[in-house]
Structures are given as structure tokens and as C-alpha cells.
Amino acid sequence: MSLLEVKNLQVRVEEREILHGLSLTVNPGEVHAIMGPNGSGKSTLSHVIAGKPGYEVTGGEILFKGEDLLEMSPDQRSAKGVFLAFQYPVEIPGVATMTFLRTALNAQRKARGESEFSTPDFLKKVRSVAASLNIPQDMLRRGVNVGFSGGEKKRNEILQMALFEPSLCILDEMDSGLDIDALRVAADGVNALRSPDRAMVVITHYQRLLNYIVPDFVHVMSKGKVVKSGGKELALELEASGYAQFEDAA
């Protein structure tokens, strides 16, 4: 069974159709890159998969592990194994990162009928993952993302990804706002999480990120649908020729 099947998805935001019949199939272990110009609907796709309010699905369906994802609340999707790494992770003053991580992890486990993590086990796990991502301990004591740099926010997203062990990771413009060193650290973190039973959908405007996170498949989106799919060489082709050809084709 495919992990994620998006079939002929049509989505509106305030009377404007953003996705016009998008289809995408992702199997466990695969890394898919979704590329496209601004406004092509890449982020909308990621938001709809994660369940962000404000989008109206007018047609098509999304199946996750064979279940209707659109019927689930965002927290149910998360507990089932969907993880969206935000393009702009929000700052939550007054909620310590550690508290947030433990509350979220235990909420997911509870929803799956699993026992809660004990505090020592949890701390051990967080510390080892944080160390591998160069996240200092004092960052974990601060409010969620409060005062974090762009790179720190992205690393915090990857920390959560490592901690929650989702089966589908959607990385929304992970490279935005990162310099090359920060990008490399983040990409290393993502690559360490690649596994045969986990799939990733990497959404990006630029080919650059794909030098670090090498995809198995590349899809080009334009005007709300996938207009071309191919292997990783498609990304290089785009780098050379740009998106213009697809804008015309769509």
C-alpha cells in the first residue's frame, strides 16, 4: 500500500481555486521533491495534508496508509504519523520548549493508545537528538522558538521530527532564510532520518537544497498541478532552464 495518495485534489481558498486536480503517490522510504515557482500551490499542498484550517477541498481525496486523511483533525493526523516541518515555525512565548516537546509527544502516544514516556527516558532522548543537531540545552529551556535564529528554528523542527518519528515528513521550504552552513546542518539532520519505512516530501523553490537532500523523485508544480515528474536529474534541468517553460505549458 502506498503511504500517501493524493488523487485529483482540488482546493479553494476564499473562492479562489489554488489546486486544480493534483495527484501524487508516495511510498515508504521514498524522498520526493516538489518544485515550482512562487504561487504554484506547493505550500497549499503541504497545509492541506497537515490539516490547516482555511482551505476548502472541493474535489479529490488524500489517503494516508489507506485512510481518508481529510476526515481527520490536525492532531489525529500527527498521531498517525504526518509531520509538517513549517516554513516559518511560530514563536510561542511562555511555553518552554521541553514542556512543549513532552506534551506533544505524549499527546501523540496517548492518541495511539501507547503509554506516556517517562521523564528520564524522555530527557535522555531529547538530549541525544539535540546534541546531534547542535542544539544547546539552554535553547530547550527557552520558550518555543522565542529568540531563535532562522537556522535554530529549522533545527528545532528537525529535532521534533526525530523525536516524534513520523512516517511522512513534509518539509516546507526548509531552505528559506538559511545560509549555506545552517542549510548543511539541517540537511544532515534530515538525511539521518531517512529510513526504509519513512517517506519525505521536500518542498522547495530552489535546486540548491536538493544537493544536500537528494530526492528519488522530482515533481514540478505549476498553477496548481503537477506538470512534470522525473528523477533527480529533473531538478538540475530546472536549474538550467528555469520554470518559464512550465508556466507556459500549464
Next chain:
Amino acid sequence: MNVVLAKTETAHAKSDIKSDILAVARDRLPGTGKVADLRRQALEAHERLGLPHRRIEDWKYTDLRVLMREVLPLAGAPDAAALKRAAAALKLHAIAGARRVVLVDGVFAPSLSETSDLGKDIGIRTLHEVLEAGDAALQAQLFSPDNSDAMVALNSAMMTDGIVIEVADNAVVPRPLHIVHIASGAAPAAMFTRSLIRIGRHASATLVESYIGAEDAKAYQVHDSLIVAIGDGARLDHVRLIEDSREAFNISSAVVTLGANAHFNTFGMNTGSLVSRYQAVIVVAGEGSRVETNGVNLLNGRQHADTTLFLDHAVPNCSSNEIFRAVLDDRGHSVFQGRIIVRPKAQKTAAKMMTRALLLSDEAEADNKPELEIFADDVTCGHGATTGALDDSLLFYLRARGLPEKEAQALLILAFVGEAIESIANDALRELASLAAQRWLAARS
């Protein structure tokens, strides 16, 4: 039109309490001679003013003629059954490690209080004792709140009991003092109490005031007041927890005076009562002193809570900081009025006030009225107020991480009130306030 209104007011003023209340209650009201005279003057002032209403600027958001309508008769002295009900209620609100002093239906209850082994650093007497046989200076101090406010005047006229605490110079009182006001619930009635705490020079103490009702206590009225005098170099940490019955009224006032290099840290948390009003006058009278006055209102249903503060900076080199948070669900109504006056001599004053309200329902209401009157030119003063709903982008982030909606809201609400709760210096009391907030949140899901 004006004439008609004036007529109505007069009629109202006469009818809000029984005109013979003083006569009826006479045998219950301590004090004779001068004390009795002061009571009579206070009652006359109250009768002249009547219940406060919306055309009195200080009360514009809390019109007691509409909300409370009348002052209930004085509660009877608690009998054995009342004390038993009170004792049961007390169990749920005991604070570990604190020294408890209990007022049941407005009367000191020795059997529920811990007033033995006080040592030489602290003296505890009842208001009743002091008004009957106390020294004149202390009696005068107890009548120091003036009669310009109708509810303060009523309290002066009717106060039956209360706790008078004196902390000696240089004393460090390790156990928090916990005054617990309990309505035993026999019948709807009013209790009138006044307490006083005097902290000697370079002494420090912690005072907690709780307001609770026994299981069957519903629509009672609490009329309370507190007089605080903090000596030079002294410190008082003060926490108020209003957990009255959800049909009750709590009308309280405080007058606080600080000496030089003194420190007053006060926090109020309001989750109970139908209508509450807390009005405090804080006079910073000595140089180098510091005031932090913070609070949290957590309201739902039709609850109404009004906090009205007047901070008077009379001397140089002092600071004050006010942080208020209101979380309002259903038709909850929170009022914050903060007046700060910086008098001409009070140079180098740093005064800040920040109030924020979180509306969880379209029908909730938050009113903020900051007033800064600054007559000195070298000061740092500021205020800010915000009102808004929970941030959808934060909620979505938390839900995308697996938190169900109510849990996500609860985490954000706790963070919202956290800044005010964090200001409580005593660890155990901070924990207590945090737990009260969590209980409130748990009850709404």
C-alpha cells in the same frame, strides 16, 4: 430628565440597605464611644451615596445597583453546624506550611485557626478585640480609609470582625499567614470584615487571603477590606485567591502604605464569585521602594470581576510594575482600571502597567482603563493594553504536533497567564496559583 434621575437615585440610596441595620446589628458590632461615632458617620456617608452605579466614574463598569441591587442583612454568628461546614470547605483550600487564621461568616473561628505558639515576632488579634479594647492609635488606623467611596464607608460602618496582625521590627516570618474567609452557607447573608497587617522595620512576611464558600453557600456577599502598613526596609508578599461560590459577591478594598526601601509584591487570582470588585490604593510614601501588583482573572459563565488600582507615587526613586491578564470565556466580563499618579516631587519614578485580555468567546468583554497623571519631569512611565483571541497560527502549530484542540488552547492560556503568575515570589504559592489556573482550564474541557 436630570431631576427624575436624581430622584430615583435618592430613593435607591435609601433602600439599598435597611435603614435600621445599625440598630438591628448593634449588639454584634464591636466598639463604643469614638468607634461607634465613626461607624455612624460611615453609615451616614453610605446612605448619602447609596450603592455605586455607572455614573460614578470609578464604578462605571461595575454598576452595583444593577448587579447587586441590595446589601443583604448581616450574617448570623456561626453555630456548630456552620463551623462544621466551614471546616469541610477549608480542607480543600488548606495551604501546606501556612499558618491559618479563619473567619467564618465574618467572625473569627478560633477552633479552625492556628494562633498558638506565635512567638515574640508576631502578634495576632481579632478586629473585635481591638475595637472593643484596643489602643486609640490602632483604632484610628483601622478607620483610616475615608468615606468617599460608598462601599468602603459601608464596610467601616458594619465591620464585625477581622484579623489584626503585627510583625515586629527585624522579624522574618517564615510561615505564610493565611487568612481564610469562609461563607458557611446557612442563608444568603452579608459578612463585613476588616483586617490589618503591620510589618515592622526590616521585617518580612507573606500574607495569603482566600475567599471560599462551603458546599451549600451560594448567593452570599463578602464585604472585606485590608489595611497594610509596610515599614522602612520591610517586605510583604501578598496573594489573594478569590474562589467564592459562583453566585457570590465579593466587594473588597485595600489601603497600602510603604515606608522607605520597602517592597510590596501582591498578586490576585480570581476564578470565583459572580461579581467581584477589588479596589486598592497603594501609597508609596518612602524613597527607594518597590511595588509589584499583578493579577489574573479567569472568568466564564456570567462572571464579572473588576480590579481598580490607584498607585500613588509621592516620593522620588521608587518603582511600580503592574501586570494583569484576563482570560474570558462565555459572557465573562473583566474590568481593569489602573490609575497612577506621580506627584511633583517623585522624580526618577519608574511606573509600568501592562494589561492583556484573551477572549475565548464572542460575548466576553474586557474593559481596560489606564490613567497616568504625571507631575514630575524625570520619570519612566508607560502603560499598554491588548485584547484579542488565541492566535490561530499558534493553535495550528500545536495541533500539527499532536495536541487536541482543548489541550492546545490550555497550553497557550497557561502561557498567557504565566507571566503574571511568575511574579509570585514564594514557590509554593506560585505553584498554588498555577494549579488554580490548571483547574479552571480542566473544568472547561
